[in-house]
Each structure stands twice: as C-alpha cells, then as structure tokens.
Amino acid sequence: MTSTTPATSATSTVAPAVSVTAVDKVFSTKAGEVTALTGIDLAVAPGEFVSLIGPSGCGKSTLLRLIADLDAPSTGTVEVFGTSAHRARLDQKYGIAFQQAGLLPWRTVAGNIALPLELAGAPSAERAARVDELVALVGLGDFADRFPDQLSGGMQQRVAIARALAKKPALLLMDEPFGALDEMTREYMQTELLRIAADTGAAVVFVTHSIPEAVYLSDRVVVMSPRPGRIADIVTMNLGRTADRADDLREDGAFFEMITAVREALHGTPVSGARGVETR
C-alpha cells in the first residue's frame, strides 16, 4: 500500500508540488537530541490533496514546517515546485493556514485578506478586485467590513483560508485548520475546502488528528509513526475525485472501508502511539 509517489501524474514530467527526499530532523534540546523525523520521502503532485495523520509527537507539524521553510531539515532536501523550500517561500508559492486563524483584530475581513497583497506591493485597484473575488469564494461577501471578533470560528477560519489563497498559490499548507471548530461547522468547512481546492487547482498538504477528516478530504493519507517520526504507510483513497465529494459520501460504505484501512495502518504503529488520533 505504501507509495511515496503521487497518486496522480506519476509519469508526468511536471515538477511535484512538494518533493521531500531522505529528510531527517533532529532538534537539540537541553535534555539532549530529539529525532523528530527520520528517512522521510514524499512527493505530492500538483493539485493533489495529501493528509498527514499519526499519534501526537510523530512529527506531522515538523514536516509541514520544513515544507513551509519555517525550519530546515538536518539532512535531506525539500523542494516546492522544483525549487528549494526557501526559494518557494520568498516567491510566495504557497499559502499557509493553522488551527488558530491568526487574524489581525484591528483589520476588517477585507483588510486581513488584503494583507499578503499589500506586502507584495500589489496596486490598490488590483488588490480590491482580488479581495472581492476571495470574499465571494469563501462565502463572506456580506461580511467584508466586519472585524474578526464579530465572526464565528468557522467564518474566521474561512478568512484565514482566503488570506492563504490571496496570492493564488498552487500549494496550501494547513495544520489542523478545523481542529477548534464544532463538528457541524467542521464538516461544512471540509466540503468548502474541497470546493475551493478544486476551483483553484491547488495542491494541499493537510495535518489532522481525525481519520474521517483525512479520508474525506484526501487523495492519499500519509500515516506516520512516532519516536522517531517516520512514514509508516501511505493509503490511497478509492473514493473518486476529491472535487466531486459530496456530504453523503460520509454515509457511504466505501468511506467506512477507507476509514478502516487508515485505522489498520495506524495500528501498525505501537499501541501506546495511538494516542492523539480521533476515530470519530
């Protein structure tokens, strides 16, 4: 079942959205060295949706941070669309969204979404047009002038996603973006994210603790094991194109079969390591 190459365009000559090769990450702490990741090889195709799942401390966030160039690997290489992760960050080739929406409270919805465009020096007319497009894309057209504290958690998260998309990145890096939402809002946001990813053609690397969330969203689910963090398995979802997934997929037999497949892959990891993964 393990395949480090993308499920789609495996024979394509187009550079992968993400290419992680022979990566180790060792942190030096006062208590000694912590090997967070070892022997990581992973390629994500353009437009592909890949989730990272695994017990607490297996290195999911560390791997995402290496792809985002927020930290550097100890050995190995990370490339984004064929350039170094560092170059890709400077060129703003990806958008990033974390569990906390991280909005600026003194800026409106439109002001928050415009921020990356302002930082890039986009002319104000172009900025305004793009912000209009983005608030519509995430369904917040009537809320452009509101401030973050006037929005629900789900709406704040949609603003964060719109901000991440402002520069039209072909890659989105998301670390538990829906972890703080109630279950109904979370399911709604999952469906919205698939729609937005399909509309924009962006590849997504998505960290989650939830098996159903990973199964619903992904083309492939990367199952990680802890101490040191490594890829234990990669499970390809046989649920049709992510772009076409509707809410009723969650009640489909094939959906439950895929949940079982991911759960079994996780249970291949040490039993004590299963902490921190939700099966709901």
Ligand SMILES: Nc1ncnc2c1ncn2[C@@H]1O[C@H](COP(=O)(O)OP(=O)(O)OP(=O)(O)O)[C@@H](O)[C@H]1O
């Ligand atoms: N800056 C750091 N300094 C030292 N150790 C770190 C640092 N960042 C992460 N680690 C360690 O690396 C390991 C992997 O951490 P990471 O946060 O990537 O795991 P995770 O799978 O995302 O966990 P969780 O599911 O709980 O968010 C852990 O043992 C953690 O303590």
